[in-house]
Every structure is written in C-alpha cells, then in structure tokens.
Amino acid sequence: MNPPLEPGAPALAAVLAYHERTKHRFERYAAGPETLDWSAQPEPFRWYEGAPQVRLPLAAAGPATPYAALSRPGGVPPRPFSLENLALLLELSLGLSAWKEYGPDRWALRCNPSSGNLHPTEGYVLCRGVADLADGVYHYLSRDHVLEQRAACDPASVVESRVFVALSSIHWREAWKYGERAFRYCQLDTGHAIGALRYAAAALGWRVGIVAGLGSAGLAALLGLDRRGDFLGVEEEEPELLLELLADAAPSAAAPDFVLPPEAWRGQANRLDPHPMYHWPVIDEVAEASRTPEAVPETPGSTAVAYPSLPGLDPTPVAALIRQRRSAQHFDRKQTMSAAAFYRLLDGLLPRADTAPFDTWNAAPRLHPVLFVHRVAGLEPGLYALPRRAGIETDLRAACKPDFEWTRPAGCPGHLPLFRLVAGDCAKIGRAINCHQAIGADSSFALGMLAEFEASLAEAPWAYRRLYWEAGLLGQALYLEAEALGVRGTGIGCYFDDVFHQLLGLEGPAFQSLYHFTVGFPLVDTRILTLPPYAGRDPTPGG
The missing domain is CATH 3.40.109.10 (NADH Oxidase)
Known part of the structure; x- marks a missing residue:
C-alpha cells in the first residue's frame, strides 16, 4: 500500500483542493452559472482566419471493416498513410455524425461524444511523408471537414511517413454551462477522443500510441498554442497529449522534430464567446497544477492479461456503429x-x-x-x-x-x-x-x-x-x-x-x-429531425 498523500506540494494540494471543491453534494451542487442564455451559447467550432485550407474527401460509407474484427489482433491489414485515409480517420473520430433540428433550433452531433454536446476538444495533425499532403502542422475543423494549415515545414531529407494527432481543450466551452466542474468534463472528453481515434484507426488497420516524454509546454510549442499573438482576445487552448498513428512500425519514443520559424505560422484563432458572463479561476489553477513537466519518462504498466474472448458480434461495419452512436x-x-x-x-x-x-x-x-x-x-x-x-x-x-x-x-x-x-x-x-x-x-x-x-x-x-x-x-x-x-x-x-x-x-x-x-434500451424522440453531417458535399465511393 502507498503511504497517505502528503498534500504539501503546491501542485498536488491544488489538484486535491479542486477535486474536493467540485464535488456535487445533496445539500449543494458544485459552483456554476446562475443562469444560461442558450441563444448566447459559445461558438461550437474553432477555426483560424487566414490559415490555408485543405479540403478533405468524404467517405460514402466505408471502410467495411466489421466491428468483430477489432477483437482479433492483426485482423485488419493496415492501409497506407495518405490524405484519403487520414481524412477517413478524422471523419470517423472527430468529424460530424449528423445535424439535428427541432423547431428553430439546429445543432451538430459528432462521432466523439462530449459532455452537454459542448465539445471542448480540438484536434491537430502533425505529419511528414503523407501522400498528397504537405508536411506541417494542421488544425482539423470538423464543421467543414477541412484541415487548416497552421504551419508548413520543409520536407524531410529522409522520407519516413510519420503521423501524429494532438488533442487540446478549450475550457470555456464546458465552463459556460457547468462552471467549476468543467475541467473534469474536459478531461473526460479527451479520454473519449482518445477512444474515438483508436476505434477509427483500428478500422484502417492502424495502431495508436501515446507519445511519452513530451510535457505540456513542449506540446503547446509544437502546436503553436503558445503563440500569444494568434490568440489575442480569444479563448486559449490547453494542450493535452500527443498520439502517434502506427501502420507497421513500433511506437517511437520521440515527438516530431519539427523546427518551425515564426514566419511559418498562419492563422488567427476565432473568438467563441464575445460576452462571457462568468470566470472560474479555479479551473486555471487546476490546469496549471496538473500540467506535465518536460522530459518526464513514462513507465508503462503491464496490461498483458490473457483474457479469452467471448463470441464475436454481428458483422456490422465499425464505421456504421461510429456514425450511429448517440x-x-x-x-x-x-x-x-x-x-x-x-x-x-x-x-x-x-x-x-x-x-x-x-x-x-x-x-x-x-x-x-x-x-x-x-x-x-x-x-x-x-x-x-x-x-x-x-x-x-x-x-x-x-x-x-x-x-x-x-x-x-x-x-x-x-x-x-x-x-x-x-x-x-x-x-x-x-x-x-x-x-x-x-x-x-x-x-x-x-x-x-x-x-x-x-x-x-x-x-x-x-x-x-x-x-x-x-x-x-x-x-x-x-x-x-x-x-x-x-x-x-x-x-x-x-x-x-x-x-x-x-x-x-x-x-x-x-x-x-x-x-x-x-x-x-433507448426511447427516441421522433420529433427531432436528423440531417446529413455534410450536406452538399459529394462523398467518395468506397472508403
């Protein structure tokens, strides 16, 4: 057994205090806004004005990988890294799954679930050697299914395909509705996004590895989130983690070695809420206290338990299950x-x-x-x-x-x-x-x-x-x-x-x-209309 916690370290004390403070109790709920104006809900999508855009292809239905195949190690042959396959990964993990309408109200659903459907999680792609996509750092704008090129980098002298997906959080998206407890929900949404990326990658025969040894500040620099001039007067983003997509190679211990001069960066972040009514300083405090320092080694724990598998499920494609998830x-x-x-x-x-x-x-x-x-x-x-x-x-x-x-x-x-x-x-x-x-x-x-x-x-x-x-x-x-x-x-x-x-x-x-x-067993409200996620866009056949 570990000894009792010694809450003397300021960072640990801040985390413990936040967790205790944000508990819901019978006699009171955690601190949150006293009122909500749904007509003034923050903009649900982040984009970068002035960043060049790469229009991603849409899949008509695929891939046809059955969900049962995901439980068989090596059961799905890996696809090559290409713009088309990367687009499919993003569509099935962080993309839209539908639009909903009820009366005058219209809202989007995404493949990755989110607390209150508020979606604080942002996705970034960092790549080298991907067919039909220039090397660089990109932000994924799920609303339009496009990649926004935040920074271009010189092609590598040795072409080795490496693809990373990074996740960040915009705390205000959750705090607008949930107040101080919002940091918890942002972290849960990050976990859901990790899972969404893993399932989508598995459908393509790829694995996903968490990159070790990269701290919060290093990740912020890698994504350009520490560029104050790109976020003037708008909600900042909190770096969470970096994931590497793996087709054949073993996981690399190193983060991408992109060296990007200031002039390489493009785009100005949009503002989500021009008139915020509240501020929750404790969220900033716990975010700072729980950031990962640089060069902290990861010590993997063993999960290699030889569990037998229960009988497989029906042959429904995993892509269909992802798109229908509600x-x-x-x-x-x-x-x-x-x-x-x-x-x-x-x-x-x-x-x-x-x-x-x-x-x-x-x-x-x-x-x-x-x-x-x-x-x-x-x-x-x-x-x-x-x-x-x-x-x-x-x-x-x-x-x-x-x-x-x-x-x-x-x-x-x-x-x-x-x-x-x-x-x-x-x-x-x-x-x-x-x-x-x-x-x-x-x-x-x-x-x-x-x-x-x-x-x-x-x-x-x-x-x-x-x-x-x-x-x-x-x-x-x-x-x-x-x-x-x-x-x-x-x-x-x-x-x-x-x-x-x-x-x-x-x-x-x-x-x-x-x-x-x-x-x-769900009861479905048939009064709510379900509309296509990307109406007006022609999907590519197959997938």
Whole structure:
C-alpha cells in the first residue's frame, strides 16, 4: 500500500483542493452559472482566419471493416498513410455524425461524444511523408471537414511517413454551462477522443500510441498554442497529449522534430464567446497544477492479461456503429437486457493489451466499475463490482463495507472478474446518486467508475488528468459495445460523489468515483429531425 498523500506540494494540494471543491453534494451542487442564455451559447467550432485550407474527401460509407474484427489482433491489414485515409480517420473520430433540428433550433452531433454536446476538444495533425499532403502542422475543423494549415515545414531529407494527432481543450466551452466542474468534463472528453481515434484507426488497420516524454509546454510549442499573438482576445487552448498513428512500425519514443520559424505560422484563432458572463479561476489553477513537466519518462504498466474472448458480434461495419452512436436521453423500463449481451459488454471493458481500444493505454488500469444492475435477464438486481486489475480486488474489499458478499454470479464467464456485492432493487438509490436523473434507474444497468485516486496522485499531480482520460476511454468502449449490441449508452457527469462513496463504505481519498454511465434500451424522440453531417458535399465511393 502507498503511504497517505502528503498534500504539501503546491501542485498536488491544488489538484486535491479542486477535486474536493467540485464535488456535487445533496445539500449543494458544485459552483456554476446562475443562469444560461442558450441563444448566447459559445461558438461550437474553432477555426483560424487566414490559415490555408485543405479540403478533405468524404467517405460514402466505408471502410467495411466489421466491428468483430477489432477483437482479433492483426485482423485488419493496415492501409497506407495518405490524405484519403487520414481524412477517413478524422471523419470517423472527430468529424460530424449528423445535424439535428427541432423547431428553430439546429445543432451538430459528432462521432466523439462530449459532455452537454459542448465539445471542448480540438484536434491537430502533425505529419511528414503523407501522400498528397504537405508536411506541417494542421488544425482539423470538423464543421467543414477541412484541415487548416497552421504551419508548413520543409520536407524531410529522409522520407519516413510519420503521423501524429494532438488533442487540446478549450475550457470555456464546458465552463459556460457547468462552471467549476468543467475541467473534469474536459478531461473526460479527451479520454473519449482518445477512444474515438483508436476505434477509427483500428478500422484502417492502424495502431495508436501515446507519445511519452513530451510535457505540456513542449506540446503547446509544437502546436503553436503558445503563440500569444494568434490568440489575442480569444479563448486559449490547453494542450493535452500527443498520439502517434502506427501502420507497421513500433511506437517511437520521440515527438516530431519539427523546427518551425515564426514566419511559418498562419492563422488567427476565432473568438467563441464575445460576452462571457462568468470566470472560474479555479479551473486555471487546476490546469496549471496538473500540467506535465518536460522530459518526464513514462513507465508503462503491464496490461498483458490473457483474457479469452467471448463470441464475436454481428458483422456490422465499425464505421456504421461510429456514425450511429448517440447518447440516449431516455430509457425503456419495459425491456430487459439478455445476460449474454450484458457479459459481452463487460468483456469489452477488460484491458487487453493487444486489441482496441486499451492497447493504446500504456499504463496499468486504474478504473474499476461498480454497477447498479436493474434489468438483466437471469441476473439478480443489485450492486456489483468489476475489478479491472489483478490484485486490486483485495484493496477494494478492504476499503468497502465489510458485509458485502463478493460472490460470483451464476453463469458469469470464468474470466470475467464480476462480483455481486449486495442483492436487491437499487433503482431508487441509482436515480438519487445520479443527481435524481431517471436515466440512472430506467436503464438496464448503470455504473460508477472508481479510480485508484490516492495511489495515482501519489505518483504525480498530472495523473489527475490521466485518470479522467482512462475513464473517458472506458466510456467510449461502453458506447461502441452498446451500439454493437443494439442498445445505447449515456455518460453521466452529474452525480453526488461522496454519497456514492458512502454507499460503498469508502472513506478518505483511496478511491474516488470519476465518471458514471448507464446502458439500456433507448426511447427516441421522433420529433427531432436528423440531417446529413455534410450536406452538399459529394462523398467518395468506397472508403
């Protein structure tokens, strides 16, 4: 066991204080705006005025890679790096999936989910040696499916194809609605975007690796986010992480060695909100405290557990599942999920080191779902736990209530580490804990993700972000697995943190819940119209 946290270091103290301050409680919610004017919602898209644009091709439907193939290591031959294939990756990960209309209101949906559909996450491409695309740094504008060239670099003397995707966050997009808790949601959205990129890359036969050893300041310089003159009077972006796309080669330990003079940069960032009504200084404080310093080595944790796989799913193309993914707003309480579907979905959360999406995660799993099972055929309603790391079950048992059962449900696959804690109807408490929202009780099951909070932050303050990234990655797996099974999921950011902890008997910071989620049979509001994501653009055949 790690020793108790010593909150003497200013950065660690700031992270701990932020987390405690932004908990929702029965007696009060975390600080947020007193009112919202939806007609004054911030601009949902960032662009760079004056930056040259590269119009990306659209795919008509492809690729035809079946979702089941993603669970077979090496089951999808890698495509070459080219503008067409890179466009397909961006379309299926950060691009639009539809436009929605209801009365006079119109809004976009994207392939990567976001808290409140506010989308604080921005994507950048850094590339060398990609066919039909000049070497340089690009911003992806999802609204138009174009790359904006932020900076051009001289072609490399040795042509070696290398492609990176970087993610950043604009905190104000979430803070506008959610106030101080927004930093949490920005980090969850980063995790979802990692998962969205991993699934899209897998459909193309590519892998995705997190680039180690690059700090926040170095990434900001690489993306031009530290160029104050390009962000005068507008909302700044917070660098998150850099990912490398891998076709055949092993992951490189080095970030791209682009050397870009000031005159190479183009574009002025647009302003998202000309009249912000609030400011939340604590978000700036936790962002600074949780930034990664330069040249910090990554120590990968082992996730190479030889889990057997459950039977494959239907041959639905992964691209179709990605495009149809939605967050359910209401659930049908009259329908019951089969036990086979339930176990298949949980199987998709196990940290296999050789299949998407968790082969991207280069650290030991630190998130462990606790489930409120409501309507699963043959499974007694109650509270269940799914420890995702070998050895953590002992710590969880010691931390939770001593009278919990910790029994294996009959019929559960032998390799699935699922335990029943207590049997009984938990619909009322599931609803209450999730900010009294019906989706916490009307679904087939809901869950909260317990993080190894104390042990993780004892390693470094910036682990705070990464815990949320892992939670978002789990959430993305839940979304896609649910779609493949004919049901639907919804991420829940509003829940009463310590009430959930008390239900489990948890005390202190050893374990903290970072994200809640629910899965069931959706009720669809047919009054809302669904329109194509890129009307007027001609897609390319195939894909």
